[in-house]
Amino acid sequence: MKVFRRLAFTFFILLLVSCKKDENKNQDSEIRDRYFNLEKIGWKSRSYTQVVDDIGFTAIEVPVQYFLLKSQGIENLHHIDSLYEENKTERVIEFTFQHDEEKDLLDQEFTGLNYTDAVKYMSFGLDKDFYVVTSKRDTIRCSGANYERSYKVAPLQKVLLFFSGIDPNDKIQLIYDDHLFRKGTLKFKFKDPFTPLAL
Numbered sequence: 001m002k003v004f005r006r007l008a009f010t011f012f013i014l015l016l017v018s019c020k021k022d023e024n025k026n027q028d029s030e031i032r033d034r035y036f037n038l039e040k041i042g043w044k045s046r047s048y049t050q051v052v053d054d055i056g057f058t059a060i061e062v063p064v065q066y067f068l069l070k071s072q073g074i075e076n077l078h079h080i081d082s083l084y085e086e087n088k089t090e091r092v093i094e095f096t097f098q099h100d101e102e103k104d105l106l107d108q109e110f111t112g113l114n115y116t117d118a119v120k121y122m123s124f125g126l127d128k129d130f131y132v133v134t135s136k137r138d139t140i141r142c143s144g145a146n147y148e149r150s151y152k153v154a155p156l157q158k159v160l161l162f163f164s165g166i167d168p169n170d171k172i173q174l175i176y177d178d179h180l181f182r183k184g185t186l187k188f189k190f191k192d193p194f195t196p197l198a199l
Helices: 002-040 064-072 077-087 115-129
Strands: 047-052 053-063 091-099 132-133 139-140 142-148 158-164 172-178 184-190
Touching: 047 184, 053 077, 053 172, 053 184, 064 077, 064 091, 091 172, 115 132, 115 158, 115 172
Parallel strands: none
Antiparallel strands: 047 053, 053 091, 091 158, 132 139, 132 172, 142 158, 172 184
């Protein structure tokens, strides 16, 4: 009788382990499908552009998953999934400035500053000009900005803006109080959060 119980218990444990492996395989497949869908749409939401006096201001929301996969790789998607769960209230917006005739916007004719001071402002002061208003009417200040220097090679200036504490289901509106080019206040309304594809 004891042998039968041991055999039944061993069989039961093997059955549980087998089911757990199938469950992990299904979860892994589901996560891969979600990331594939994000990649298929180009990793970015729609591009919102406003042109004021020959300068194009473009805002694009980039999902957090893109940066996690870029830094961590695709080997351990469960790890990426858990990192996303910890950071899902973060928002990243790619913001670009470009002149219609591809002139360097950091020249004094556009900013009123010498070139070095304009670069310093882009690097260290630009984050104070941005904030987000959520669909719940909360105002979230930019928590950081990363200016990607082009060294006069590319015809545009790009900055990544970081915002924290935003519900992933919230629709947001980016507000830019332009102190560098003195073009006033620009508003960019993001209509579609990434929730349907989020992990």
